[in-house]
Amino acid sequence: MLGRGVGVEVLGRFARVDEVVSEVVKYLHLPPSCTLDLLHALGKVSSCTITCSKPIPPHLKATMDGVAVRSSDVAHASEVNPIYLKLRSNEVVHACELPNFELREGECVLIETGGYLPRGADAVVRLEDVEVADGTVAVYRSVPKYGNVSLVGEELSTGDTIVSVGDVIRPWHLAALSSQGLSSIEVYDLKCGVVITGDEFVRSLAIPYTMWLIVGWLRENWFTEVTTCVVPDDTSIIVSKVKEFISRDYSVVLIVGGTALGRKDYSVKAIKLLEPEYMVHGLAIRPGRTTCVSSVDGRLVIAMSGLPVAALAVLELILRSILIKWLGVRAPPRAVVRGKLVKKVAGVVGYRCFVRVIVRRISSEYFIEPIMVGGSGSLRSLVLGNGYLVVPEDVEGYDVGDVVEVTLYGHVEEGLPQVS
Secondary structure: OEOOOOOOOOOOOOEOHHHHHHHHHHHOOOOOEEEEEHHHHOOOEEOOOEEOOOOEOOOOEEOOOEEEEOHHHHOOOOOOOOEEEEEEEEEEEOOOOOOOOEOOOOEEEEEOOOOEOOEOOOEEEEHHHEEEEOOEEEEOOOOOOOOOEEOOOOOEOOOOEEEOOOEEOOHHHHHHHHHOOOOEEEEEOOEEEEEEEOHHHHOOOOOOOHHHHHHHHHHHOOOOEEEEEEEOOOHHHHHHHHHHHHHOOOOEEEEEOOOOOOOOOHHHHHHHHOOOOEEEEOEOEEOOOOOEEEEEOOEEEEEEOOOHHHHHHHHHHHHHHHHHHHHOOEOOOOOEEEEEEOOOEEOOOOOEEEEEEEEEEEOOEEEEEEOOOOOOOOHHHHHHOOEEEEEOOOOOEEOOOOEEEEEEOOOOEEOOOOOO
16 A cells, blocks of 8 residues: 555455545645735635734724713713813814823813724713813713723734634634735645546547536635646556646646546556555545545645546545645534435445435424435536535445434525425
């Protein structure tokens, strides 16, 4: 299984997915980092840790329109016993302004929401609780210290971790990074080359539509760049394309098609010629058992089926698991539901099975039906479905009424599922 140029053929025992994931990452080099502006970094994997160096807000800040006061001056203010303060005339503290004066005892100043309190002030009385006339403000309600005020660092404090290595960058990260004056961030430059094999595609006799499933998945899952090419069923050309991608610092190469045992396993033969440090051909996953996982010069090279369901199974259950372990991705959890099966699901002991399902909801209960429309090439089952069920290697299957966990990829509608 291990060693340069040594592969494992499918000879009765298929390698377990978890074993392959754990082994192959030992040989992979981390992708280089690149700097992306904040918007383009959204959904990518951070390769750095950034902490807050500028507290937000940097000063005491008014949370509503009113008058900035010293709380001790208005401690006894009420409707029947108002406190009168001297208004600093012709002055209004606008949003994000920091006054350069000190508020003395018995004084107040008009302030807008978002304005910073002057020195000496420690509270804001709402505008509706005061009355302004002839340079004097009548205060009809007391306010505690820091009342209607946002404290220094209340929104983001010095030393807070904004983003860590492995974090998938989300919209709130963008806001926090921007608050620190940053306009870009270092992320893993995770580039993938997709080599679609098939004489029928080169000759335009068929459309390689599975390519779009793969490209779409890669773009949704942390990759910074995806490049595709279509090549004939020619081992030497496949080798050349993989070498080209590796020379251009692509960390992942997916070869689609040509994984079956026998005369037409062009992709697997190509990987062997590349003298991988690690290679396994044949994984205990259905569909997708002819998948080949390898490391070539520290890059992840996977040969996978060109059939849509098998391709999605490999992407979801193998590639995603490798990426999480390899890059330490702190991925947000997928949407999952637990529900009752309305039809029996048969597994195959020793294999991890990827079952397409449709999930529907009645009141607060979920009901799950496996989609029995075609095999690993059934694009229809993915379009009609809205989730998938994984049957573990040591489970024979599930009976009607069993409660199972399903990963969702589509909208859940009301009513019992019915697929014909």
